[in-house]
Amino acid sequence: MAACALTVGGVVAAGLPSAAHAQASVLLKNQSAKAVVETVDHDARELLLREANGHLITIEYGSAVRDLPHVNAGDKLSIRFVETLGAVIAPPDSPLPESTLTTAKGYVHGHPRGVIAAFRRERATVQSIDLATHTLSFVTTDGESHIAVLRIKAMQDFMATLKVGDVIDITRTESISYVILNDTAAPAVDPNAPVQAPADAANAAAGAAATVPAVPAVPAAPGVPAAPAVPAAPAAPAVSPAQ
Numbered sequence: 001m002a003a004c005a006l007t008v009g010g011v012v013a014a015g016l017p018s019a020a021h022a023q024a025s026v027l028l029k030n031q032s033a034k035a036v037v038e039t040v041d042h043d044a045r046e047l048l049l050r051e052a053n054g055h056l057i058t059i060e061y062g063s064a065v066r067d068l069p070h071v072n073a074g075d076k077l078s079i080r081f082v083e084t085l086g087a088v089i090a091p092p093d094s095p096l097p098e099s100t101l102t103t104a105k106g107y108v109h110g111h112p113r114g115v116i117a118a119f120r121r122e123r124a125t126v127q128s129i130d131l132a133t134h135t136l137s138f139v140t141t142d143g144e145s146h147i148a149v150l151r152i153k154a155m156q157d158f159m160a161t162l163k164v165g166d167v168i169d170i171t172r173t174e175s176i177s178y179v180i181l182n183d184t185a186a187p188a189v190d191p192n193a194p195v196q197a198p199a200d201a202a203n204a205a206a207g208a209a210a211t212v213p214a215v216p217a218v219p220a221a222p223g224v225p226a227a228p229a230v231p232a233a234p235a236a237p238a239v240s241p242a243q
Helices: 153-160 199-211
Strands: 002-004 023-041 046-051 056-060 076-089 100-108 111-130 135-140 145-149 167-180
Touching: 023 056, 023 153, 076 153
Parallel strands: 002 056
Antiparallel strands: 023 046, 023 076, 046 056, 076 167, 100 111, 111 135, 111 167, 135 145
16 A cells, blocks of 8 residues: 655756755656545545555545545546655745645546645755765754765755755655546437437426416407408419429
């Protein structure tokens, strides 16, 4: 069973704009799948999905999400997971970064769509740098020490711009975007069958006719003789086609 904490559909390109504003952003995960919603646990804030190959995926969407846009048990989903990692040297005297979580919903070609994105941000101070082994140690603002081996070139290039004592802001973005693919098949129609009014419509019309009272006839004004009937015109003879 795989667990995923939450994934916006965009991908941030890796790069180093300049040494003065050294930063890096790398793509850690970008995968698509189709799945069916097994359960939506609002108390545990979890969504359980089953992929086409039978694998189960648990998505924890956190208390910040009031309700998952559109999603219900039994829905068929097209899912995309995206995860990125970014780091940038923090400007002097800048406020501490804040973690955020956002959701959005809409429609794609008539199908409901939802996005849940978590931005986990923290500030850290560089303690040691080992370029030979691509190892970086740092301590975060909560006092915890971390050691990271940077295997992605963009992060290695970023580490080469750092020095001990530098303060960096780290952002980890995890997002999931999904489109609900539910569809209902219309019954097949026989092109040779006569066109008939639906039974419900016919019954409703009959019921309406039975319940509407007849309009009473308006009596003729006294002293006014009725107009004589006009005789019908004789029918025109049929014309035979030319032989």
